[in-house]
Amino acid sequence: MTERVLITDIARFSVNDGPGFRTNVFLKGCPLRCDWCHNPETFSAEPQIYWKRRLCVQCGSCLDACPKDAIRPPVAPELSSSTDSSYQKIDRSRCDRCMECVRVCRYDALQVAGKPMSVSEILDEVERDRPFYSNSGGGMTVSGGEPTAHPGFCLELLDGARDRAIHTCMDTNGHCDFSILGELTEYADIVLYDLKHVDPFKHYEKTGVRNERILDNLVKLSRIHSDIWIRIPVVPDFNDDLEFHRKAADFIASLGGSIRRVDLLPYHNWCQDKYDWLGIDWVYREVEALEPSILEVHAELYRDAGISVTIGGSGFEEAGTEQGLIKSARKT
Ligand code: SF4
Ligand code: SF4
Numbered sequence: 001m002t003e004r005v006l007i008t009d010i011a012r013f014s015v016n017d018g019p020g021f022r023t024n025v026f027l028k029g030c031p032l033r034c035d036w037c038h039n040p041e042t043f044s045a046e047p048q049i050y051w052k053r054r055l056c057v058q059c060g061s062c063l064d065a066c067p068k069d070a071i072r073p074p075v076a077p078e079l080s081s082s083t084d085s086s087y088q089k090i091d092r093s094r095c096d097r098c099m100e101c102v103r104v105c106r107y108d109a110l111q112v113a114g115k116p117m118s119v120s121e122i123l124d125e126v127e128r129d130r131p132f133y134s135n136s137g138g139g140m141t142v143s144g145g146e147p148t149a150h151p152g153f154c155l156e157l158l159d160g161a162r163d164r165a166i167h168t169c170m171d172t173n174g175h176c177d178f179s180i181l182g183e184l185t186e187y188a189d190i191v192l193y194d195l196k197h198v199d200p201f202k203h204y205e206k207t208g209v210r211n212e213r214i215l216d217n218l219v220k221l222s223r224i225h226s227d228i229w230i231r232i233p234v235v236p237d238f239n240d241d242l243e244f245h246r247k248a249a250d251f252i253a254s255l256g257g258s259i260r261r262v263d264l265l266p267y268h269n270w271c272q273d274k275y276d277w278l279g280i281d282w283v284y285r286e287v288e289a290l291e292p293s294i295l296e297v298h299a300e301l302y303r304d305a306g307i308s309v310t311i312g313g314s315g316f317e318e319a320g321t322e323q324g325l326i327k328s329a330r331k332t
């Protein structure tokens with residue numbers, strides 16, 4: 001039995017990460033560094049500290065508790081609490097994550113991102129939502145971070161859910177050995193597979209890795225798994241051009257009936273606070289969210305290729321398609 005893994009959240013009643021109402025389990029740790037990422041707390045597999053400037057009253061208790069001189073001296077709260085302030089409470093280069101400061105903060109201004117949980121603890125949490133699965137076709141979605149970064153744990157989690165007759169989705173960026181991906185996805189009823197760009201250089205520029213292995217793994221997976229949903233985060237000045245989506249539609253159509261649909265996920269910036277809490281200067285801070293209706297023209301390219309498509313990824317939306325891609329029988 002695998003030990004505990006850090007979980008950043010178990011989000012209930014999600015409607016955009018697979019069919020029906022989903023309970024999303026976010027594992028901590030990811031090999032990619034997508035510049036626009038909406039879950040920066042899942043980059044590192046280590047625990048991290050959130051400092052929430054709006055809750056901090058600058059009482060100084062954390063300064064006294066820190067054995068590493070990693071806490072900056074208090075300033076007047078009005079100088080630190082605004083989102084425009086450059087003041088940061090923690091010098092993260094000195095911090096060894098002993099969490100003494102979190103323990104002494106009485107205002108919840110310091111919190112830990114990443115809670116160690118076992119498979120059975122997670123599944124017990126997921127079970128609480130079972131009544132919402134049956135009528136909606138929902139279940140558990142394992143996400144991150146990147147599930148394949150914790151292969152043994154993830155396998156036990158998916159297998160355990162199956163034992164409890166809970167429908168399973170696994171959301172992956174596909175950047176791993178295919179042996180891992182192939183084994184894990186045997187236990188996933190649906191695979192949510194991220195596609196960010198078809199150009200390896202552009203992919204590298206914005207995610208920190210090239211995409212050859214990701215695309216190759218998708219081709220291989222499409223031959224052995226029968227229910228794959230492609231997820232494309234549409235990001236301004238990266239992959240919001242029609243040329244990319246024409247190429248993506250051609251590529252996806254070439255994979256055949258395993259690809260049940262494409263979800264176009266418009267970039268948003270609701271995660272700005274999380275970057276601030278982690279003390280990360282987010283390069284997309286000033287970039288405005290994409291209006292979903294702008295993507296109608298992009299979606300049309302997929303429909304023209306006979307591919308079912310949604311804007312936003314709703315698990316309740318009837319995705320439109322004309323041809324056989326989503327109508328093929330299951331392979332497994
Ligand atoms: S203990 Fe909490 S409220 Fe007090 S200064 Fe530190 S972070 Fe702010
Ligand atoms: S986690 Fe420990 S070392 Fe880091 S800032 Fe807090 S008290 Fe200091």
